[in-house]
Amino acid sequence: MSTAISASGADKSATETSAQYLTFMLAGEEYGVDILRVQEIKGWDKVTRIPHTPDYVLGVINLRGAVVPILDLRRRFGLEAIDFGPTTVVIVMRVGSGRDERTVGVVVDAVSEVYNVEAADTKPPPDVCGSIDTVFVKALATLEEKMLILLDIDRLIANSITDEPVPGVAAA
Amino acid sequence: MTLDLEMAEIAKVFFQESREGLDVMESGLLTLGAGADAESINTIFRAAHSIKGGSATFGFAEVAGFTHGVETLLDEMRNGVRPVTAEAIQILLQSCDCLREMIAATEAELPLDQGRIASLNSDIAHILGERPQAAPAPVAPAAAPPAAPPDATAEAGGTPSSGAQGWLITFEPVADLLRLRNEPTRMFTELARLGAVVARADTSRVPLLDALDPESCYLSWNLEVSGPISRAKIEEIFDWVESQWRAEPMSVEKSSAVAQPHLGPAPEARPVSAERGPAPAAPTAQKAADSGSIRVATEKLDNIINLVGELLITQSMLCGFADGIDPNELDRLRQGLSQLARNTRELQESVMQIRMLPISFAFNRFPRIVHDLSRKLNKKVELKLTGENTELDKTVLEKISDPLVHLVRNALDHGLETPDRRSASGKHETGSIELGAFHEGGNIIIEVRDDGAGLNKAKILQKARERGLVAPDQDLTDEQIDNLIFMPGFSTADQVSDVSGRGVGMDVVRRNINDLGGHVQISSKEGQGSTIRIRLPLTLAILDGQLVRVGKEIYIISLLAIVETIQVSKDRLNTLVGRTEVFRLRDEYLPVVRLCDQFGVEPDSRRAEDGLLVVIEADGKRAGVLVDDLLAQQQVVIKSLESNFKPVVAIAGATILGDGTVALIIDVPDLIRSVRKLGSGAVTAHAA
Numbered sequence: 041m042s043t044a045i046s047a048s049g050a051d052k053s054a055t056e057t058s059a060q061y062l063t064f065m066l067a068g069e070e071y072g073v074d075i076l077r078v079q080e081i082k083g084w085d086k087v088t089r090i091p092h093t094p095d096y097v098l099g100v101i102n103l104r105g106a107v108v109p110i111l112d113l114r115r116r117f118g119l120e121a122i123d124f125g126p127t128t129v130v131i132v133m134r135v136g137s138g139r140d141e142r143t144v145g146v147v148v149d150a151v152s153e154v155y156n157v158e159a160a161d162t163k164p165p166p167d168v169c170g171s172i173d174t175v176f177v178k179a180l181a182t183l184e185e186k187m188l189i190l191l192d193i194d195r196l197i198a199n200s201i202t203d204e205p206v207p208g209v210a211a212a
Numbered sequence: 213m214t215l216d217l218e219m220a221e222i223a224k225v226f227f228q229e230s231r232e233g234l235d236v237m238e239s240g241l242l243t244l245g246a247g248a249d250a251e252s253i254n255t256i257f258r259a260a261h262s263i264k265g266g267s268a269t270f271g272f273a274e275v276a277g278f279t280h281g282v283e284t285l286l287d288e289m290r291n292g293v294r295p296v297t298a299e300a301i302q303i304l305l306q307s308c309d310c311l312r313e314m315i316a317a318t319e320a321e322l323p324l325d326q327g328r329i330a331s332l333n334s335d336i337a338h339i340l341g342e343r344p345q346a347a348p349a350p351v352a353p354a355a356a357p358p359a360a361p362p363d364a365t366a367e368a369g370g371t372p373s374s375g376a377q378g379w380l381i382t383f384e385p386v387a388d389l390l391r392l393r394n395e396p397t398r399m400f401t402e403l404a405r406l407g408a409v410v411a412r413a414d415t416s417r418v419p420l421l422d423a424l425d426p427e428s429c430y431l432s433w434n435l436e437v438s439g440p441i442s443r444a445k446i447e448e449i450f451d452w453v454e455s456q457w458r459a460e461p462m463s464v465e466k467s468s469a470v471a472q473p474h475l476g477p478a479p480e481a482r483p484v485s486a487e488r489g490p491a492p493a494a495p496t497a498q499k500a501a502d503s504g505s506i507r508v509a510t511e512k513l514d515n516i517i518n519l520v521g522e523l524l525i526t527q528s529m530l531c532g533f534a535d536g537i538d539p540n541e542l543d544r545l546r547q548g549l550s551q552l553a554r555n556t557r558e559l560q561e562s563v564m565q566i567r568m569l570p571i572s573f574a575f576n577r578f579p580r581i582v583h584d585l586s587r588k589l590n591k592k593v594e595l596k597l598t599g600e601n602t603e604l605d606k607t608v609l610e611k612i613s614d615p616l617v618h619l620v621r622n623a624l625d626h627g628l629e630t631p632d633r634r635s636a637s638g639k640h641e642t643g644s645i646e647l648g649a650f651h652e653g654g655n656i657i658i659e660v661r662d663d664g665a666g667l668n669k670a671k672i673l674q675k676a677r678e679r680g681l682v683a684p685d686q687d688l689t690d691e692q693i694d695n696l697i698f699m700p701g702f703s704t705a706d707q708v709s710d711v712s713g714r715g716v717g718m719d720v721v722r723r724n725i726n727d728l729g730g731h732v733q734i735s736s737k738e739g740q741g742s743t744i745r746i747r748l749p750l751t752l753a754i755l756d757g758q759l760v761r762v763g764k765e766i767y768i769i770s771l772l773a774i775v776e777t778i779q780v781s782k783d784r785l786n787t788l789v790g791r792t793e794v795f796r797l798r799d800e801y802l803p804v805v806r807l808c809d810q811f812g813v814e815p816d817s818r819r820a821e822d823g824l825l826v827v828i829e830a831d832g833k834r835a836g837v838l839v840d841d842l843l844a845q846q847q848v849v850i851k852s853l854e855s856n857f858k859p860v861v862a863i864a865g866a867t868i869l870g871d872g873t874v875a876l877i878i879d880v881p882d883l884i885r886s887v888r889k890l891g892s893g894a895v896t897a898h899a900a
Contacts, residue, residue: 086873087874088765088866088873088874088875088876089765089811089812089813090853090857090860090863090876091810091811091812091813091860091861091862091863091876092811092860092861092862093860099874100853100857100866100874101874102868102872102873102874104522105518105519105521105522105525105851105868106851106855106856107851107852107853107855107856107857107866107868107874108856109856109857142855142856142857143856144856144857201857201858202858
């Protein structure tokens with residue numbers, strides 16, 4: 041299977057102190073995910089709905105023969121839903137590892153940049169963090185006076201799919 | 213590091229092959245009971261020998277040591293020195309079990325069960341020791357029988373007598389030598405370390421160039437190695453090409469010893485290998501059969517199957533596209549497409565074949581299980597296997613093994629009577645259990661049949677009433693009573709034994725079979741026995757599906773689950789307490805599932821008479837599914853929803869349609885279960 045970016049979960053080969061992040065926009069905020077997780081970025085397309093799932097599970101798509109679920113991050117974080125526009129994209133990622141490894145797409149408002157983030161530029165998230173469940177935030181990074189929200193994507197996706205309650209977090 | 217990895221890889225193959233070898237030994241030992249012929253003992257011996265050789269190579273000394281004892285015993289049997297007794301077979305069978313555990317422990321790098329090894333070792337030693345002079349030499353398994361006169365001993369086995377100047381070795385390898393990873397030059401180099409070697413190659417069998425297979429070995433050699441060398445040293449070098457070589461001592465007396473080997477009172481390893489040397493037909497034939505198959509990782513196969521599935525999808529997409537465009541070239545396009553369709557279908561079928569394995573893989577363990585169990589229960593049983601070559605999908609095969617074991621154990625424990633009970637009721641003392649497999653339609657049928665006592669219907673009904681599984685006034689047909697034994701927690705055994713009777717079996721069996729998309733049924737006649745019939749789909753990877761539409765969504769229902777499809781007339785649709793709808797179909801009330809409500813989809817119309825009712829059935833229970841429209845019937849490739857998502861209620865999986873979109877496959881048993889649970893209590897009173 042050809043992939044745009046080969047994303048191998050275990051590979052943390054970027055140097056100890058810095059890592060590359062792909063960032064995307066969601067309701068005016070900029071979020072980052074570990075670029076090694078990202079498999080490809082594709083346009084929004086029709087999905088097949090799955091019954092008995094939360095509203096942020098939009099459905100499944102056919103990704104070159106694999107059935108891949110698509111999650112709406114806006115709805116996942118309890119943000120106001122908007123109509124999908126021309127910049128709306130699906131970021132397809134490989135998350136988890138071993139038996140729990142999954143390919144999952146998330147819908148975001150737009151992709152932004154790829155940044156090299158130094159460990160020194162990151163801060164742990166404060167207890168209260170605006171519109172997002174802080175347990176899914178790995179760190180906050182400051183870059184050119186901008187704040188990036190670095191997501192713990194493994195945890196976010198696993199939690200979104202299994203629907204397990206996360207201690208200390210009210211339902212989104 | 214790469215070397216370590218490589219070694220680990222090779223060791224893995226060794227473990228796998230050892231297990232197969234043990235299976236061979238076991239099945240061979242079980243047939244030995246009936247009547248021992250030299251060839252079957254030889255087969256067992258060869259298997260043991262390979263395990264010993266392999267484990268010694270990898271440094272698993274304990275495995276090698278233990279197998280050595282087993283091998284010695286087998287060697288004596290093979291040479292006719294020791295009679296084949298039931299006791300010895302039992303010990304050898306136990307040794308197989310022990311070896312299997314040792315191999316598993318070695319692979320997992322766990323400590324070995326020393327107590328068991330020691331006790332079996334002493335059992336073996338005890339047997340070997342019964343004839344005092346038969347104590348084998350510890351190093352070379354092919355050591356001489358001490359019963360032979362001293363001079364014969366020297367020539368036949370041990371170190372050559374002082375007069376011996378070396379060995380004359382005739383090495384006639386099989387054509388597969390190189391493919392089996394043996395390197396003759398290395399062997400000769402090793403040999404040269406022992407003493408001066410004169411080698412003469414016989415090239416008479418080398419064919420003309422155009423007929424020559426570069427990977428085959430056409431040569432044979434006469435090797436003279438001189439010096440005071442023990443036979444064991446030479447055996448070590450030629451260990452992997454057993455039966456393809458002969459060695460004769462190059463001493464003055466050699467000619468007589470070789471010419472009349474039968475003069476020795478106890479014919480031994482050398483005469484045996486000499487007898488097999490010139491005609492290595494048996495091992496060669498066996499190897500030829502082996503090379504007909506290769507080991508492939510299931511993952512690789514699944515990949516191919518996925519790709520072929522996609523090819524099928526692309527092809528149907530192209531076909532759909534061709535219907536849309538018109539003009540002149542269309543005919544040729546259509547022709548090409550139909551050819552593509554045929555080719556893809558054939559390709560898919562042959563790829564699917566790769567996953568198919570004969571059911572003998574599951575059946576093979578039963579002779580042993582029945583053997584052990586019948587001893588334990590003091591029952592006489594004859595096990596008949598039929599249709600072992602019936603093929604089914606590997607996944608189905610793996611998952612059906614345990615339920616089958618359960619059913620066979622049950623048949624032995626509960627079904628068959630003790631020999632005296634049997635003769636009292638005029639039956640033959642020896643009971644029979646038949647395991648059969650065959651095709652029927654698109655399914656595989658597996659039957660477990662015994663000629664035992666049959667199910668005690670009165671007792672079953674009584675127990676079921678006691679447990680509240682059946683209402684006191686409820687009437688059941690014989691068949692319904694029989695099938696009560698599949699209810700959770702049901703057991704009629706008066707005594708719980710360690711074989712069966714705890715009542716945690718049959719419902720699990722049914723559950724497992726249902727999970728495979730199969731179905732299990734029992735029928736029995738009191739005093740004459742019972743038959744358990746399992747129906748399984750041929751494969752889990754594709755399904756004959758009916759596409760149904762609800763609003764804008766398309767779902768797939770397995771054709772096998774559909775009984776019929778009918779137009780709904782309003783007057784036959786009623787509502788039960790609450791919201792449950794039932795439909796009167798002839799003399800039966802079916803619970804109705806509105807797929808739109810079940811799956812939260814906006815339908816074309818909420819009026820039932822605008823849609824169609826698809827009657828589905830699973831586990832003998834029916835329900836009606838209300839859909840907007842029926843679309844095409846087609847074979848679909850089942851894709852897992854779980855691999856990237858999670859299991860979803862009433863959904864068995866997904867597939868990709870011709871237009872590239874995903875459609876969900878309905879899990880019929882699950883859907884019926886869920887609706888019956890929600891539905892009227894009266895209908896399901898006994899099906900908690």
